[in-house]
Amino acid sequence: xxxxxxxxxxxxxxxxxPATVSRALNDHPAINSNTKSVIAAKAKEMGYRSNxxxxxxxxxxxxxIGVIVPRLNSHFMSTVLAGMEKVVNKSSxxxxxxxxxxxxxxxxxxxxxxxxxxxxxxxxSVAYDTDxxxxxxxxxxRGIPLLFFDRVLEHKQGTSIIIxxxxxxxxxxxxxxxxxxRRILYITGNLKRNVYADRLKGYRLALLEHGLPYxxxxxxxxxxxxxxxxxxxxxxxxxxxxxxxxxxxxxxxAVSCMSALRKNGFSIPDDIAVVGFNNDPVSVVxxxxxxxxxxxxxxxxxxxxxxxxxxxxxxxxxxNTNTIILHSELLIxxxxxxxxxx
Amino acid sequence: xxxxxxxxxxxxxxxxxPATVSRALNDHPAINSNTKSVIAAKAKEMGYRSNxxxxxxxxxxxxxIGVIVPRLNSHFMSTVLAGMEKVVNKSSxxxxxxxxxxxxxxxxxxxxxxxxxxxxxxxxSVAYDTDxxxxxxxxxxRGIPLLFFDRVLEHKQGTSIIIxxxxxxxxxxxxxxxxxxRRILYITGNLKRNVYADRLKGYRLALLEHGLPYxxxxxxxxxxxxxxxxxxxxxxxxxxxxxxxxxxxxxxxAVSCMSALRKNGFSIPDDIAVVGFNNDPVSVVxxxxxxxxxxxxxxxxxxxxxxxxxxxxxxxxxxNTNTIILHSELLIxxxxxxxxxx
DNA sequence: TTTACTATTGCAATCGATTGCATGAATTTT
DNA sequence: AAAATTCATGCAATCGATTGCAATAGTAAA
Numbered sequence: 025x026x027x028x029x030x031x032x033x034x035x036x037x038x039x040x041x042p043a044t045v046s047r048a049l050n051d052h053p054a055i056n057s058n059t060k061s062v063i064a065a066k067a068k069e070m071g072y073r074s075n076x077x078x079x080x081x082x083x084x085x086x087x088x089i090g091v092i093v094p095r096l097n098s099h100f101m102s103t104v105l106a107g108m109e110k111v112v113n114k115s116s117x118x119x120x121x122x123x124x125x126x127x128x129x130x131x132x133x134x135x136x137x138x139x140x141x142x143x144x145x146x147x148x149s150v151a152y153d154t155d156x157x158x159x160x161x162x163x164x165x166r167g168i169p170l171l172f173f174d175r176v177l178e179h180k181q182g183t184s185i186i187i188x189x190x191x192x193x194x195x196x197x198x199x200x201x202x203x204x205x206r207r208i209l210y211i212t213g214n215l216k217r218n219v220y221a222d223r224l225k226g227y228r229l230a231l232l233e234h235g236l237p238y239x240x241x242x243x244x245x246x247x248x249x250x251x252x253x254x255x256x257x258x259x260x261x262x263x264x265x266x267x268x269x270x271x272x273x274x275x276x277x278a279v280s281c282m283s284a285l286r287k288n289g290f291s292i293p294d295d296i297a298v299v300g301f302n303n304d305p306v307s308v309v310x311x312x313x314x315x316x317x318x319x320x321x322x323x324x325x326x327x328x329x330x331x332x333x334x335x336x337x338x339x340x341x342x343x344n345t346n347t348i349i350l351h352s353e354l355l356i357x358x359x360x361x362x363x364x365x366x
Numbered sequence: 367x368x369x370x371x372x373x374x375x376x377x378x379x380x381x382x383x384p385a386t387v388s389r390a391l392n393d394h395p396a397i398n399s400n401t402k403s404v405i406a407a408k409a410k411e412m413g414y415r416s417n418x419x420x421x422x423x424x425x426x427x428x429x430x431i432g433v434i435v436p437r438l439n440s441h442f443m444s445t446v447l448a449g450m451e452k453v454v455n456k457s458s459x460x461x462x463x464x465x466x467x468x469x470x471x472x473x474x475x476x477x478x479x480x481x482x483x484x485x486x487x488x489x490x491s492v493a494y495d496t497d498x499x500x501x502x503x504x505x506x507x508r509g510i511p512l513l514f515f516d517r518v519l520e521h522k523q524g525t526s527i528i529i530x531x532x533x534x535x536x537x538x539x540x541x542x543x544x545x546x547x548r549r550i551l552y553i554t555g556n557l558k559r560n561v562y563a564d565r566l567k568g569y570r571l572a573l574l575e576h577g578l579p580y581x582x583x584x585x586x587x588x589x590x591x592x593x594x595x596x597x598x599x600x601x602x603x604x605x606x607x608x609x610x611x612x613x614x615x616x617x618x619x620a621v622s623c624m625s626a627l628r629k630n631g632f633s634i635p636d637d638i639a640v641v642g643f644n645n646d647p648v649s650v651v652x653x654x655x656x657x658x659x660x661x662x663x664x665x666x667x668x669x670x671x672x673x674x675x676x677x678x679x680x681x682x683x684x685x686n687t688n689t690i691i692l693h694s695e696l697l698i699x700x701x702x703x704x705x706x707x708x
Numbered sequence: 709t710t711t712a713c714t715a716t717t718g719c720a721a722t723c724g725a726t727t728g729c730a731t732g733a734a735t736t737t738t
Numbered sequence: 739a740a741a742a743t744t745c746a747t748g749c750a751a752t753c754g755a756t757t758g759c760a761a762t763a764g765t766a767a768a
Binding site: 028073074075078080081086097099102103105106109118119120121122123133137139142166250276280305310 | 370415416417418419420422423428437438439440441443444445447448451455460461462463464465467475479481482483484508592618621622625628647648650651652653
C-alpha cells in the first residue's frame with residue numbers, strides 16, 4: 025500500500041515552498057514557467073493526486089453539482105443525464121446523482137444529503153407528490169443556486185427548463201381530433217406536476233378550439249406505470265361510451281395500455297387512436313408504432329447544466345433568466361392515423 | 367445569505383471546547399449524556415451542519431462508494447442501483463454514480479475521477495470494450511477495495527457478483543430445443559464480456575447435450591442495440607437456411623428484432639421462437655410476450671454494496687470470498703412456446 | 709485521610725491545500 | 739547610480755473536525 029503524496033513532499037524534494045508547488049499545479053501566472061514544468065514533472069513522477077478535501081475545505085466550494093431526479097431508468101432521464109455530464113465534465117465540475125423514486129420523503133433525504141455534501145448547485149426534477157419547496161429552502165438561504173428542469177415547481181424564483189407542455193398537449197389532441205376522434209381520454213399523472221397539468225390545458229384548449237365538450241370523466245389520473253396502463257385498459261373496457269382516442273402522458277404506460285386493449289379486442293388506431301409522450305424507444309417496438317411527442321432530453325440536460333455553471337461563474341444570473349422553453353415535436357406514427365381520415 | 371455554523375460557534379456559546387462538541391455530536395462514550403443533549407439541541411437550533419471536508423480530511427476517509435456502470439437507462443441497471451442505494455444509505459455511506467456509456471475511454475476517465483474523489487470503495491460493471499484492468503490498478507495499489515458485478519473481468523482478485531450465465535444460457539437454449547427448434551441463432555454482445563461469453567457456453571452445452579451441431583454461422587455478434595435487432599432481422603431474412611429459434615442476450619434488442627421479423631412476415635413463435643434476457647418491462651409489452659431470463663437486479667445491487675461495506679468495516683475480507691453467484695430464472699411466455707410442441 | 713479510579717472535559721497538534729502579504733532579486737526608468 | 743517596477747517565491751495563517759494525551763473533579767477503596 026503506497027503512501028499518499030502531498031505538495032509538501034514535492035516541495036521538499038525540489039527545495040521549494042508548498043505555496044509555490046500549489047500555485048504551480050494550479051497554473052498560477054506568478055510562477056515561472058520553468059518552475060511549473062519541473063513541478064509538474066515531479067508531481068507526475070511521484071504519483072501525486074490533489075487532496076480534494078483539503079482544497080474544498082480551504083476554498084469553500086466543491087466543484088460539484090447535485091442532481092435529483094424521480095427515476096433513473098427512463099430513456100428520457102438517462103438522456104438528460106448524459107447531456108448534463110457532457111457539459112459538466114467540460115467545465116471540470118462533478119455530478120452527484122440521486123433518485124427520489126417518486127417519493128417526497130426520499131427527495132427530502134436526498135436534498136439533505138446534497139446540502140451536507142455542499143454541492144455548489146442543484147438540478148432538480150421533482151417527485152410525483154412533492155408539494156412544497158421547504159426542503160430546498162436551505163439552499164436558497166445559503167445562496168446555493170437551484171434549477172428545476174422538466175418537472176418544475178410553481179412558486180420558485182430561479183430558473184426552470186421545460187418544454188411547452190401545453191402546446192405539446194394541444195398538438196397531440198388536435199392531431200387526434202383531426203383523425204376523427206370525438207371522445208378523447210387523457211390518461212395523466214398527478215396533476216400537481218406542471219408537466220401533466222399543462223398537457224391537460226393543451227388538451228382542453230384543443231377540444232375547445234374544435235368545438236368539442238370537455239368532460240371530467242375523460243381525464244384519468246394514474247401513476248403512469250405499466251400496471252396503470254393495463255388497469256386503464258380494463259376501465260375503458262367497462263365504459264359505456266368508449267373513447268375513440270387516447271392521449272397518454274407517458275409512452276411506457278401508453279404501450280402497455282395499447283397492448284392490453286388489443287388483447288381485449290380493440291383495434292388500434294381504428295377503434296381507438298393513441299398518442300403517447302416522450303418518444304421512448306419502446307414506442308417503435310409496439311405494433312402499431314406509437315405516435316408520440318419527441319422531447320429534447322439531451323439538450324435539456326445540457327442547457328440546465330450550462331445555465332447553472334454560467335451562474336456559478338458569474339457570467340449569467342439565474343435569477344433573471346426565469347424560464348427556458350425547449351422545442352418539442354409531435355411524431356406521427358401508425359397508432360393514431362385512422363384510415364378514413366383526411 | 368446565512369453564515370455557516372461550526373463546532374467552534376457551538377462551543378463558544380455553551381462555554382465548552384470544540385473537542386467536546388465534536389465528541390458529543392459523534393456520540394462518543396466519554397461525553398456526559400446531559401452535555402450531549404444540550405449540544406445536540408443547540409446544534410439543531412443553530413442550523414449546524416458538519417463540514418464533510420474537514421472531517422474527511424482529518425479522518426482520511428470519505429464514506430463514499432463509487433459506482434461505474436455502462437449505462438443508466440436500463441431497467442436492470444436502475445434496479446441494481448436502487449438495491450445499492452438502499453444498503454448504502456442504511457450504513458450512512460454515499461454513492462457516486464457514473465456511466466461509461468460502453469466506452470473504455472470514458473470508463474478510464476470515470477475511474478480517475480473516482481480515484482481523485484477518494485472513494486472508499488468501487489463497484490464496477492465494465493464497458494463493452496474494456497480489455498484490461500490497468501485503470502483500476504491505482505485502487506488496488508492504494509488498497510481501495512474493488513468489486514465487479516454482472517460484467518466482470520477475468521484476472522482479478524477481489525470479489526465478483528454474477529449470475530450463472532452459462533446455466534441461464536443453457537436453460538434458454540434447452541427450452542428452445544424442447545420446443546422443437548433445431549437451428550437456433552444466438553445474437554450476442556461482445557464476447558469479451560463474461561456475460562455474453564458464458565451464455566454462449568451454455569448455448570453450446572445445450573446443443574451438445576441434445577445432439578445438435580454447433581455452427582459458427584449461428585452466432586451473431588452485435589452491440590445489442592435496438593438497431594442491431596432490426597439489422598439482425600434483415601440478415602435472417604437473407605439467410606438461406608433460416609433459423610427456427612432465436613436466443614438474444616438482451617430484451618430490448620430481442621423485442622425490436624421480433625417486431626422487425628413480424629413486419630417481414632415471420633410468425634412468432636411458430637416460424638421462429640424467441641428467448642430474450644433480462645426480463646425488461648418491455649418483454650411483456652411486445653406481442654407475443656417475450657420469454658426471457660429473470661435476473662435479480664436489486665439483490666445483486668444489495669449484495670454488492672453490502673459485501674463492500676462489510677469489507678470496509680473489517681467484518682468480511684473481500685479477497686477471500688471470490689465469487690458470489692445469484693439465482694436466475696427462465697420465464698416462459700408466448701414468444702417461445704410452439705403450438706405443436708410437448 | 710490518603711491513594712486509586714473513573715468520568716468528563718480541554719489542549720493542541722494534525723489533516724493538505726490555498727492565499728494575502730511580504731521579501732528579495734532582476735530589470736527598467738529617470 | 740539611484741529609484742521605481744516587475745518577477746518569482748516564501749511565510750504563516752486559515753479552512754473545520756478529529757483525537758492522543760493530559761488535567762480536573764468527583765467517588766470509591768484502603
